[in-house]
Amino acid sequence: MASAFIxxxxxxxxxxxxxxxxxxxxxxxxxxxxxxxxxxxxxDYLNKDRQWKDIRSLYIEKAEx
Amino acid sequence: xxxxxxxxxxxxxxxxxxPKRFASAAPNPSAATPSGGPFxxxxxxxxxxxxxxxxxCGVVGYLTSEYVLTDERLEPVYEGIWKMRQGIQASIVGxxxxxxxLPLLPEAQAFSDAAHGLHAxxxxxxxxxxxxxxxxxxxxxxxxxxxxxxxxxxxxxxxAFRNLIGVTHTDAEVKAIAAEYEYTDGPDENGEYFKRPGRxxxxxxxxxxxxxxxxxxxxxxxxxxxxxxxxxRHGEEDYIFSILTGYCDPPAGVKIREGLHYNPYxxxxxxxxxxxxxxxxxxxxxxxxNNASQLAKDVSTFLSWASYPEHDDRKRMGLKSLFxxxxxxxxxxxxxxxxxxxxxxxxxxxxxDLAGVRKV
Numbered sequence: 001m002a003s004a005f006i007x008x009x010x011x012x013x014x015x016x017x018x019x020x021x022x023x024x025x026x027x028x029x030x031x032x033x034x035x036x037x038x039x040x041x042x043x044d045y046l047n048k049d050r051q052w053k054d055i056r057s058l059y060i061e062k063a064e065x
Numbered sequence: 066x067x068x069x070x071x072x073x074x075x076x077x078x079x080x081x082x083x084p085k086r087f088a089s090a091a092p093n094p095s096a097a098t099p100s101g102g103p104f105x106x107x108x109x110x111x112x113x114x115x116x117x118x119x120x121x122c123g124v125v126g127y128l129t130s131e132y133v134l135t136d137e138r139l140e141p142v143y144e145g146i147w148k149m150r151q152g153i154q155a156s157i158v159g160x161x162x163x164x165x166x167l168p169l170l171p172e173a174q175a176f177s178d179a180a181h182g183l184h185a186x187x188x189x190x191x192x193x194x195x196x197x198x199x200x201x202x203x204x205x206x207x208x209x210x211x212x213x214x215x216x217x218x219x220x221x222x223x224x225a226f227r228n229l230i231g232v233t234h235t236d237a238e239v240k241a242i243a244a245e246y247e248y249t250d251g252p253d254e255n256g257e258y259f260k261r262p263g264r265x266x267x268x269x270x271x272x273x274x275x276x277x278x279x280x281x282x283x284x285x286x287x288x289x290x291x292x293x294x295x296x297x298r299h300g301e302e303d304y305i306f307s308i309l310t311g312y313c314d315p316p317a318g319v320k321i322r323e324g325l326h327y328n329p330y331x332x333x334x335x336x337x338x339x340x341x342x343x344x345x346x347x348x349x350x351x352x353x354x355n356n357a358s359q360l361a362k363d364v365s366t367f368l369s370w371a372s373y374p375e376h377d378d379r380k381r382m383g384l385k386s387l388f389x390x391x392x393x394x395x396x397x398x399x400x401x402x403x404x405x406x407x408x409x410x411x412x413x414x415x416x417x418d419l420a421g422v423r424k425v
Contacts, residue, residue, distance in 0.1 A: 035385060035389060036385065038388075039381065039384050039385045040381070042384065043196075043198075043380075043381045046197065047196075047198045050191075050197070050198050050199070050201060050202075051198055051201055052231055052232055052233070054201075055201055055202050055205070056235065059234065059235050060235050
């Protein structure tokens with residue numbers, strides 16, 4: 001079942017260099033977006049309440065008074 | 066007469082099942098290339114040997130250094146070695162070669178003599194962890210301490226007010242802070258210099274116009290610029306914190322001349338700066354406790370940011386790159402082993418030509 005999927009993937013995408021290239025570039029876009037937002041989420045979780053964006057709310061209204 | 070040697074890849078269908086008639090004639094299918102080496106017949110054997118040797122060495126080494134070498138019964142041996150070394154050193158010096166120093170000191174040297182300055186202890190700064198950013202609330206408090214206490218004598222010429230935006234203050238706050246100071250600008254269209262309020266693009270103001278004025282106002286000692294002070298001092302924030310909180314009375318017999326103050330962490334022990342951080346010299350707007358060590362901790366963190374403004378971004382990008390690189394390395398290892406499997410599983414078959422008739 002999984003093998004049929006991989007066979008389908010090969011015959012439709014990986015067999016021809018042109019489609020393979022398009023797949024690589026597209027996957028790079030998707031992967032970069034995913035990895036960027038993933039690590040940003042991890043970083044924000046590890047640094048909860050330590051960054052400027054977490055304390056910004058304490059000062060932004062006062063400045064706008 | 067017509068024996069043949071054929072090399073077949075282990076990955077092709079023809080070789081997956083060894084032909085039965087050669088099963089006994091070729092006892093070692095890979096006899097053409099001698100297997101093994103000095104560490105074992107197969108790679109696995111060699112790996113096991115290395116693993117076994119490394120773990121035994123590690124365990125024996127640890128136990129020896131931890132329990133055997135530290136036994137007090139060995140003290141006389143160490144004394145003897147030290148005396149021999151001293152004797153050899155003395156004779157070298159006696160020959161006039163004073164600069165040659167022998168190795169092999171039997172004791173650990175902390176090098177905390179007065180000339181070096183007491184080595185600052187390692188405090189558990191949260192931002193020292195590889196996945197932790199600066200505490201920006203502490204940076205804001207640290208800026209307040211710098212502004213109210215330190216900027217009276219120390220300049221910070223490489224940091225501009227705009228550098229605080231998005232780090233410790235909003236841009237409206239930074240505009241207001243900068244406007245408190247007066248800067249000389251010009252020449253205008255008449256060729257005259259004029260004074261104007263500060264802008265976010267201006268750099269932090271210096272308390273003295275030049276180094277000579279700074280020295281004259283501080284008993285000849287120049288208060289160093291704080292822009293990169295963490296990078297410029299061994300021990301970084303540990304050193305800054307220790308200096309600021311380390312003022313004490315000099316030990317018996319140590320005389321500090323008038324104008325200098327005793328601080329064991331400062332190389333030489335005599336620092337020009339008096340103690341400045343006392344409890345409650347600064348009122349924190351966020352209500353944090355303002356005892357001297359909190360003030361020192363916050364200002365040390367602020368100075369660390371001044372030396373490493375890219376710190377947070379650098380660590381975030383570091384996490385990203387570690388993640389991507391580990392995926393990349395994993396895929397590369399798999400890809401290489403896949404491509405090489407055709408070579409690494411090849412089998413060499415020798416067919417002796419027993420009947421003298423050539424066979425394919």
